[in-house]
Amino acid sequence: MSERQWRRANFRGADGARGLMPDACILLDEAGRRVAKVSLEADGPYAGKWRWVVLVSPQGAPLGETGLSLTQEEAKALCERRVPDWTRARLPQGRRRPLW
Numbered sequence: 001m002s003e004r005q006w007r008r009a010n011f012r013g014a015d016g017a018r019g020l021m022p023d024a025c026i027l028l029d030e031a032g033r034r035v036a037k038v039s040l041e042a043d044g045p046y047a048g049k050w051r052w053v054v055l056v057s058p059q060g061a062p063l064g065e066t067g068l069s070l071t072q073e074e075a076k077a078l079c080e081r082r083v084p085d086w087t088r089a090r091l092p093q094g095r096r097r098p099l100w
Contacts, residue, residue: 033089036079050075
């Protein structure tokens with residue numbers, strides 16, 4: 001299996017400021033599109049656990065499968081098992097035409 005492209009997750013605030021999110025990573029496909037994400041739950045009943053989210057099916061359709069793990073490594077491994085190397089995201093990239 002090839003080396004997977006895990007990157008730190010980023011954000012853009014309401015004021016336009018950009019930055020990296022602490023304790024969150026995204027898995028990219030070969031084209032650089034997001035196919036999975038892991039993040040640490042900071043509060044609530046699942047505080048201290050790692051949430052994993054698979055954003056696409058192996059065929060590239062939107063999916064949204066999610067769960068919890070005890071460690072970041074376990075969460076990443078679960079995502080990688082659900083997102084094969086050959087997965088290519090075909091997620092909607094926004095509206096192509098105006099509404100009117």
